[in-house]
Amino acid sequence: MAPLTATFADAWPDKVNAHLADIGDMFQLGEDVLRNITTRFLQEFNQGLSQYGQAMAMIPTFVTGVPDGTETGTFLALDLGGTNLRVCQVDLNGDQTFNLKQQKYKVSEQLKTGEATALFDYMADSVDAFLTEQSSSPTVPTGSGPDSLSLPLGLTFSFPVEQTALDKGLLLTWTKGFSAKNAIGKDIVGLLQNAFDKKHLHVKCVALVNDTVGALLSRAYTAGGASCGAIFGTGTNGAYVEKVANLAKLGNHPAVARGGDMIVNTEWGGFDNSRVTLPSTPFDNKLDRESINPRFQAFEKFISGMYLGEITRNIFLSLIDAAPKPILFGGKATPQLNKHYGLDTELLSLVEAAWEDEEHLAPSDALPPTATDKHTSEEDGGKIDDAQLLDFTQSLGASRLQTATLHRLQRIRTIVVKHLGYSPEDVSLRDAALVRWACALVSRRAARLSATAVATVAVQMGRVKGIGSDAQVQGSDPIAVGVDGSLIQFYPRFEERMREALRVLIGEEGEKLVKIGLAKDGSGVGGTHTCSLSLHCALSSQ
Numbered sequence: 001m002a003p004l005t006a007t008f009a010d011a012w013p014d015k016v017n018a019h020l021a022d023i024g025d026m027f028q029l030g031e032d033v034l035r036n037i038t039t040r041f042l043q044e045f046n047q048g049l050s051q052y053g054q055a056m057a058m059i060p061t062f063v064t065g066v067p068d069g070t071e072t073g074t075f076l077a078l079d080l081g082g083t084n085l086r087v088c089q090v091d092l093n094g095d096q097t098f099n100l101k102q103q104k105y106k107v108s109e110q111l112k113t114g115e116a117t118a119l120f121d122y123m124a125d126s127v128d129a130f131l132t133e134q135s136s137s138p139t140v141p142t143g144s145g146p147d148s149l150s151l152p153l154g155l156t157f158s159f160p161v162e163q164t165a166l167d168k169g170l171l172l173t174w175t176k177g178f179s180a181k182n183a184i185g186k187d188i189v190g191l192l193q194n195a196f197d198k199k200h201l202h203v204k205c206v207a208l209v210n211d212t213v214g215a216l217l218s219r220a221y222t223a224g225g226a227s228c229g230a231i232f233g234t235g236t237n238g239a240y241v242e243k244v245a246n247l248a249k250l251g252n253h254p255a256v257a258r259g260g261d262m263i264v265n266t267e268w269g270g271f272d273n274s275r276v277t278l279p280s281t282p283f284d285n286k287l288d289r290e291s292i293n294p295r296f297q298a299f300e301k302f303i304s305g306m307y308l309g310e311i312t313r314n315i316f317l318s319l320i321d322a323a324p325k326p327i328l329f330g331g332k333a334t335p336q337l338n339k340h341y342g343l344d345t346e347l348l349s350l351v352e353a354a355w356e357d358e359e360h361l362a363p364s365d366a367l368p369p370t371a372t373d374k375h376t377s378e379e380d381g382g383k384i385d386d387a388q389l390l391d392f393t394q395s396l397g398a399s400r401l402q403t404a405t406l407h408r409l410q411r412i413r414t415i416v417v418k419h420l421g422y423s424p425e426d427v428s429l430r431d432a433a434l435v436r437w438a439c440a441l442v443s444r445r446a447a448r449l450s451a452t453a454v455a456t457v458a459v460q461m462g463r464v465k466g467i468g469s470d471a472q473v474q475g476s477d478p479i480a481v482g483v484d485g486s487l488i489q490f491y492p493r494f495e496e497r498m499r500e501a502l503r504v505l506i507g508e509e510g511e512k513l514v515k516i517g518l519a520k521d522g523s524g525v526g527g528t529h530t531c532s533l534s535l536h537c538a539l540s541s542q
Helices: 013-026 031-050 111-112 116-135 188-198 209-221 253-256 282-290 298-303 306-318 347-355 403-420 430-459 486-490 496-512 521-538
Strands: 074-079 084-093 098-106 151-157 160-166 168-172 203-209 228-230 236-243 260-264 479-484 514-518
Touching: 013 430, 031 496, 074 116, 074 306, 084 116, 098 116, 098 282, 111 116, 111 151, 151 188, 151 521, 160 486, 168 306, 188 203, 203 209, 209 228, 209 236, 209 260, 209 479, 209 496, 228 486, 236 298, 236 430, 282 298, 282 306, 298 306, 298 430, 306 347, 306 430, 347 403, 347 430, 347 486, 403 430, 430 479, 430 496, 486 496
Parallel strands: 074 151, 151 203, 228 479, 479 514
Antiparallel strands: 074 084, 084 098, 160 168, 228 236, 236 260
């Protein structure tokens, strides 16, 4: 493809069409590409299961059971993963339902970047405040020993850790704007328990879990079982049930002798950091080069909500800067569009929702067509269909559009003006069509790439043998996937597009077995399930 600021000799329409076609081809993922990506995914899965220090970390969680919805009890959960700290009390009713009480506490920038002891002391203070505010305390399980008098708490900690036991994990690195000092390499549960003990709180942290494992456990409880958890939102990650015998890197760990299954936290956002297989474009390369972590979290940068807006912004800027004649917005860029990460993935979602909307009546706040949109000469011809919206050999006057298409593009113009700071006269119907095209390119690729991760889990677990046309389903039990995240929940057609790719990778029968369900409050409820499982094992051994 020509450089992003390609020179078009006379900006001929056919040269513009060819340029757009080249960009479109970069984002297409055919069967061969999807198969190659999934094959590489499986290779990195097994490398991570065999050796520590891999980009695909495949972290053993030491969670060896999965709820079935019959568990009962009342437990605490503490969730740290971003701007807010959340303390929860969850009542498991034993009938696949639960009751939740929760309180959020703000985590200041000073706490994020100061001494780790201050951060964990604040976490302990928040638990203390929550218990004080609640009229009733969680039920303490029966048993003997000093810990039987303590309230069990599960910590959902959404940062990379190397877990060595259900209640022990060493922090590998901070992410999400955290950089608290003297924490990396330390046992997170130990730091929290020390804070509890200093304040003489009768709380025992019995389990450490991340949000992805929490999604799996939460879905398993409300659906009667699950074998995979996945986050498709601001970030992405996956967890699944693996045979302990396949975790070769555990060596002589006691868990190996016990055998059975264990949930593995894949950290699949780091897949293909070497960029051997992922289909990078100039727009992806620019994003990675300007990111705070170049050459890391490659897969996440292709599919997660944090980055889709920035990829799309890079496409827009390339079309604005095309020379000698711009393709988009008449060559104008707003301060919002010039700002790094100034285009939020929410805009993509709004644009695609406006296009998919079945209501074709023009909204009351729709912008009127620009002067260019109104102009149609006698030579311009009759009506054009949606496939011709990006054909620059065709004029795109309002009178040439189908009524439904006109109203859709009017809605998109309104969104662009509102969210990107353009004046109405700077956004034509052609611009709206280009915006919709770019948004769909980026989001469709993200959904199809997401399918490669789910397909990899299905093959790794032995539920499907082979990839692509060779795929054969093994058994008839459903492949239950608990999901969380804004993309999978709210982005128009995200799951539909993901399932299209799943049918390519694991066949129609395999795709039908994949039962995707929302994990209700995975970060909170998932943490309580690790408490329940931990206490069950402890009481059984007495």
